[in-house]
C-alpha cells in the first residue's frame with residue numbers, strides 16, 4: 753500500500769469513506785475521493801485530507817475527466833453503488849432496475865475502461881470491485897440490485913483475463929451486511945465499514961480473484977451451498993420474509 757495512488761468511487765460515506773480512511777492509514781501516497789458533487793462533501797470525508805474528485809459513475813464526462821486528472825493512479829476501488837429498495841418483476845418503479853444496472857454494472861464497466869490504460873501506463877496495478885452476497889445467487893426481495901451485482905461479478909472475471917497482460921489484477925469483494933446508509937433498513941448484525949476496507953485491501957494485496965469480506969458473506973455462501981432453494985427464496989437472515 754505504501755506509495756499507492758488510489759481512486760475510490762462513492763467515497764463520500766459508508767464503505768467508500770472507509771476505503772479512503774484505511775488507504776491513508778496504510779500509507780497510500782495519494783487518495784482521490786470520487787464523489788457525485790464536489791460541492792456536497794461530508795465532514796467525515798473532508799477530515800481525511802483526501803482529494804475530492806468529481807466522479808458520478810453514470811457520467812461519461814466525469815469519468816473521462818477523472819481518468820485524465822488522476823493520471824498517476826495505480827489502484828481503482830469501484831465502490832459506488834445503488835440499492836433502489838424495490839422489487840424486480842413487481843417493482844412499483846419500472847425504472848429502478850435500470851438505474852441499479854447503470855450504477856452497479858455500467859458504472860464500474862465505464863470506470864474500468866477509462867482507468868485501465870492509466871493503471872497500465874503506471875506499470876500495472878489493481879482494481880477492486882465492491883460487490884455483495886446478492887451477486888452470488890438470485891436474491892429475492894432485493895429487486896434489480898442482485899442482477900446488477902451479478903453482472904458486475906462477471907465483469908470482474910472478464911476484466912481480470914483481459915487486463916492480466918497489462919499487469920492489472922481485479923478483485924471482486926463479496927460483502928455481507930454493513931452498517932451504512934444503504935443497509936439502514938436491515939436488522940441484525942452489521943459490520944463496521946472499516947472491516948470491509950481492511951479485508952478488501954488484504955485481498956487486493958494477495959491478488960485474490962474474489963474475497964468474502966465478513967461473517968455474513970461466509971454464512972451466506974454456506975447457506976447457499978446447503979440449501980439453494982431456501983436461499984433463493986430469501987428465507988435467511990439477509991433478506992426480508994417473502995410473506
Ligand SMILES: NC(=O)c1ccc[n+]([C@@H]2O[C@H](COP(=O)([O-])OP(=O)(O)OC[C@H]3O[C@@H](n4cnc5c(N)ncnc54)[C@H](OP(=O)(O)O)[C@@H]3O)[C@@H](O)[C@H]2O)c1
Pocket residue numbers: 761762763764765766767768787788789807808809810830831832833834855882883884885927928929930931932933934935
Ligand atoms: N451496506 C451494505 O450492507 C452493503 C452490502 C453489500 C455490498 N455493499 C456495497 O458497498 C458499496 C458501498 O455502499 P454503502 O453500503 O457504503 O452505501 P452508502 O452508504 O449508501 O454509500 C454509497 C456511496 O455511493 C455513492 N453513489 C451512489 N450512486 C452513485 C453514482 N451514480 N455515482 C457516484 N457515486 C454514487 C453515494 O454517493 P452520495 O454520498 O452522494 O449519496 C455514496 O457515497 C456499494 O457498491 C454497495 O452495493 C453494501
